Amino acid sequence: MPELSNRGFSMPESPIRKLVPYAEAAKQKGRIVYHLNIGQPDIETPAEAIDALRIMDRKVIEYSHSAGGLGYRTNLTNYYNKHGFNITPQDILVTTGGSEALMFAFNSCLNEGDEVIIPEPFYANYNGFAMASGVNIVPVTANINNGFALPPIADFEKKITSKTKAILICNPGNPTGYLYSKEELETLKDIVKKHDLYLIADEVYREFCYDGKTHYSVFNLDGIDDNTIVIDSVSKRYSMCGARIGCFISKNKALVSVALKYAQARLSPPTLGQIASEAALNTPQSYFDEVIEEYVARRDILIDGLNKIEGIKCTKPGGAFYAIAELPVKNAEKFCQWLLEEFEYNNQTVMIAPAAGFYATKGLGEREVRIAYVLNKEALSNALICLKEALKVYPERIETKVSELSE
């Protein structure tokens, strides 16, 4: 039998998906599993998007331009320019989800062995993309006690070496839900300018900002047009994760022309997803208003509920639909597996993602989980009850101080 590649062996398993076989086994036993482990919202996709597929009058489902259909890119440009991006359709490459956009960014900006600084905890799949492209992630640790705000700029400075080529942020954050302020972004701008680094911003949750806060994009920063890259996706915005449509945006023309070569190699982003995504741009504001209202209600139920469970620590996030919670257990992964394998409460259980995989620093996040509030309020409430009951009977529960949030 021929050998597998070392890099294939080293690829991290997705902490979001690695428990899937246990969930499948639980379901085969007839159990209801509340899926709070993955960012797959139950929110309906806008009717505009689905109707566009129904009335599609194409005889051939053809490739699009490698950069994406020009019509779609033009309409996307209008969307972004309403948010002050000041871009043209030539600054956009339509990609197969935000995932591919990030791969384009890593491959186009960084050589193998180069370093990208990322505040941790970060979206776990960044590890997979970094591994696949031979890029080293250098973490700067954010703190659960301030809700995972941007770490002090001195922490970034300490990590910058001759190999540092980029800083990557996710705003609002997955898995933290933290929404960076204008001031935090200005701080990043200064360091990016000083060291002439790329600033890659994963803004796929841009529409999900709560409590009257608004999103401030890296494209709203002046004077670093050649440094900034936005990674975006329709997956969450329109609850159409399966469309697999994202985009890569930069005003750095040399960079876009290099990224386009990667786009040409894979020929075309999905045409059907582009049809749905272009139509989704006509989604009325009322859709987003309702969705935001729903997510805020869910967030409040979840976070308030979590903080009422003894031993759980969790701050209220300002965006996206995730929260990191610290549990009164020593090893959250073991607990998550136990929830699926051994626990049930009224024939129900809950699936959540162990957070250690969202950290690059070994040993961090071992007591934490990421919870996605992507289910309706009733399901969320039931899931909270499960979690509470589970922690009552979990054999490896540990004792904790009440709350360290006020520290």
Added chain:
Amino acid sequence: MPELSNRGFSMPESPIRKLVPYAEAAKQKGRIVYHLNIGQPDIETPAEAIDALRIMDRKVIEYSHSAGGLGYRTNLTNYYNKHGFNITPQDILVTTGGSEALMFAFNSCLNEGDEVIIPEPFYANYNGFAMASGVNIVPVTANINNGFALPPIADFEKKITSKTKAILICNPGNPTGYLYSKEELETLKDIVKKHDLYLIADEVYREFCYDGKTHYSVFNLDGIDDNTIVIDSVSKRYSMCGARIGCFISKNKALVSVALKYAQARLSPPTLGQIASEAALNTPQSYFDEVIEEYVARRDILIDGLNKIEGIKCTKPGGAFYAIAELPVKNAEKFCQWLLEEFEYNNQTVMIAPAAGFYATKGLGEREVRIAYVLNKEALSNALICLKEALKVYPERIETKVSELSE
């Protein structure tokens, strides 16, 4: 301005797509451009596939399983087992086009700096995937005079080093149209077994075999189950390139589990494309019969027409819908650009792909082009007239011997 990556600079431009700006300019001048440069057929997508999207009753366009929907994989298994594959749904990963399947194969089987042997000319985008994954392509040169049959096995043996991990073939071939015989595949099996290499077979044109010949898959070879990988795609089979659905198939369970980690990193293949592709499996045989008949008629018009043009050399391919032709010009790329920039005949011109980009060995294929017979018979005939007239007036035409095919 921050530096771009060296690997990004080194990424080859697609020889299929690099002339696109010249074609766009020709069209803006009002010219009709016959696109024989890209494998985008004008054949209609089966109604089954498009209807499945029309009647789709989903409220949310969700992620599928990272390996693809189990229902689709199960139905795909039935399709392949009718062709003697003897696989289970667990041997299949649904991918975003054949492109992604090949990336999974390269990344899972080969480390950086490892070598894959490929008969040249080969599908040009293999270069891009190899560059993106740090794999070195070692070519074994096939010969236009025998229609690009499998090169002698001694030529492969000569190229095998301690870094050789795989042999990659495309069968039937893009860009050659050559269909490997059972005997040729048995020869490959022997060398793969002897050196314990992976045998990766791009079989996306598997249904396009002509003149009564049938396709023989690497999965029809006995005794090398752990070595074989099939790369497939619905793009050409059902003329739905824009669906971006392919698959990676292997009976080597350890390999599939490594490839699955790459699949998990990008979450899910396109859901809409999977819906269309699953429905396309119900396409009646009559569709394929008509399509094959059409391609054979086109092939005959094209190859016979080409060979009637003085100075052109081209053998008749047994599969796929491409042919490599040698032209009476010194530099085919220059000629292809000239066709778009400077030539017109009755306000028409033709776009074809220079073949040098399909060779890894520098200097080979410079007089050759790849022609895709993906347009209807009338358009093909018009394109042939354009080519004939163009070669009459092309300033850099060279004199050649009549034909060397009989040598």
